[in-house]
Amino acid sequence: MWPPQCPAALGAVARGIYTRRSTPADAGDGAAQVAEYFQDYITVAVFAAFGAVLVAVAVGAASLLRPSNPTATKSQTYECGIDPVGGGWSQTHVRYYIFALLFLVFDVEAVFIFPWAVQLETLGVFALVEMMVFVVILLAGLVYAIRKGVLEWES
Amino acid sequence: MSFGDWITEAQNIVFLVFAIAMLFASVVVVTSRNVVHAALMLVVALGGSAALFLMLGAEFVAWVVVLVYIGAVVVLFLFGIMITRAPTGRDTARLDHERRWPALLIAVATFATIATTTTLAFEDTEVAGEVVRTAQIGDLLFNRFVIPFEAVSFVLLAALIGGIVLARKDADE
Numbered sequence A: 001m002w003p004p005q006c007p008a009a010l011g012a013v014a015r016g017i018y019t020r021r022s023t024p025a026d027a028g029d030g031a032a033q034v035a036e037y038f039q040d041y042i043t044v045a046v047f048a049a050f051g052a053v054l055v056a057v058a059v060g061a062a063s064l065l066r067p068s069n070p071t072a073t074k075s076q077t078y079e080c081g082i083d084p085v086g087g088g089w090s091q092t093h094v095r096y097y098i099f100a101l102l103f104l105v106f107d108v109e110a111v112f113i114f115p116w117a118v119q120l121e122t123l124g125v126f127a128l129v130e131m132m133v134f135v136v137i138l139l140a141g142l143v144y145a146i147r148k149g150v151l152e153w154e155s
Numbered sequence B: 001m002s003f004g005d006w007i008t009e010a011q012n013i014v015f016l017v018f019a020i021a022m023l024f025a026s027v028v029v030v031t032s033r034n035v036v037h038a039a040l041m042l043v044v045a046l047g048g049s050a051a052l053f054l055m056l057g058a059e060f061v062a063w064v065v066v067l068v069y070i071g072a073v074v075v076l077f078l079f080g081i082m083i084t085r086a087p088t089g090r091d092t093a094r095l096d097h098e099r100r101w102p103a104l105l106i107a108v109a110t111f112a113t114i115a116t117t118t119t120l121a122f123e124d125t126e127v128a129g130e131v132v133r134t135a136q137i138g139d140l141l142f143n144r145f146v147i148p149f150e151a152v153s154f155v156l157l158a159a160l161i162g163g164i165v166l167a168r169k170d171a172d173e
Helices: A005-021 A029-065 A096-123 A125-147 B003-008 B010-031 B035-055 B059-084 B100-122 B134-144 B146-167
Strands: none
Touching: A096 A125, A096 B059, A096 B134, A096 B146, A125 B134, A125 B146, B003 B010, B010 B035, B035 B059, B059 B134, B134 B146
16 A cells, blocks of 8 residues: 555544444534544554654664674764763753743743644634734743843853 | 453554553653653653543643643753753662652552542543544634733743743842
């Protein structure tokens, strides 16, 4: 079976499974919606599986075919540049923590942008203005951070 | 329903795969000798819970789990580990605790309580044909709950400024 038809075939299987399980009362629109939902995600799963298999085959075949002759220089982390000093488990500076905190807030902002983005076409200009207000209010926080010198790299 | 009937349904097999993966990852989270590996296994366990939400038709909740828990909370854990301990994660002695058996007992008791309550409350009620797409959430959020949505931005702003005030030591103070 050629890959592009694979998701559709699996989607048909999914439709079979999930329409069979739904009760007669919502057999109409609801069942079709459920089937479409699972078909969407089975497509995603099939693509992810093909991606994983592709990488595994490429890397596995390469490790079988290539000659193995490791030297100390070849197994260094960086081929060019300054030689790394110390281990990778060393302590990180505290100043990175503030970036993690900033990231946290804008991550939650992204959570609200997702439902907005998928529905923007039907919601129209009003939703665009709403999101603008939302982002501008949060940008005030970023401006505060910059004015406080939080993002400056003091050594 | 016997186990033979149960296992023949496709979604039950998928559920079983995710559940076993989550169980394995959760056990590694508490038994791992490297605290960084524990945090990374927590990602696997939380990813499994996101997958279970997807299977239940709660699309938005699943992606919020991925974004907020895997994306933000675990990042915060890793930052905390990276900042506080050197050499990071290799300190096996401090990972163990003398009260591990009472802790296990309480964990199992909590699980038993939650499992019995939910099983008794819902019994064989089927959750069928209920899928909430992210687009529906978007409709609700930007038509009906406009003011609460904008209020959220102020809450986030307060959290942002509070975090900066607490985490930063002022040079001129």
